[in-house]
Amino acid sequence: MSGIDIDGVAAQAAQAMLQSLAGTGRDVASYAAQEAKKLATSAAEIAQMRATGEIDDEEARLHLDIQARASRAVLMGIEGVALIGAEQAIDSALDVIGGAIKAAMGLTFLG
């Protein structure tokens, strides 16, 4: 559309997102790739509208800001889901610890 290599930009953006989200797992990787692709696609559409004079610089900036906010909202959601995953991991660990304590000492305070 505007000469932007969507796949190339998407891959680089996904990599940047992945570096920020290190350790949050395969689901996050796939999610980030989808988001980078959407952001790159939208940016290309906005660049095309600017190039053809349908919108001016200020309008292009506002359009891009909407897309940046959308990507950030999705990434915030991923962060929240990852934290909930961490909660569940800790709970699983506590189950194991609780089982070991119960077996060894007869204490059942971990349920």
Next chain:
Amino acid sequence: MGKYRAFPLLAAVALTLSGCVTLVSNYDEKIDDMATGLQREISMEIETLSSQDKPDCLYPNHAAFYINARTDVSALAVRASAHELNSQTIRQIEDLRGALDDLEKLHQIATRADRCMRPEEFSDISRGFDQIAGAIIRLELAKKRGRP
């Protein structure tokens, strides 16, 4: 007995953690409902705006939408802020408010130029708002933590 030496420490750590491992607030049905309602409200406005001609498309004819939507976003923000450990949802709602401000400015710019917004502008705007509202709802549903 040696193998039990670590248990008092382990028990103390487990006791400390037991029952307080909460990193994100609990599910709030109200936030789920409000975000869903806002998505519908904004989507309907974008759909309406994209199909209108002058003078119906001009900003003054839509000013009430921005007032209503901003009021609804504020109510959602207040509700989200009432929960502890809810920073991700609060930031998502801030982005929804910011995107709404951006849309209003785009609408005002077009009206100042005595024209409707371009049809080509609506696809990425619609996608952006759907992403934000969808992300808020998805996170809220995840807070159910597998509970119905």
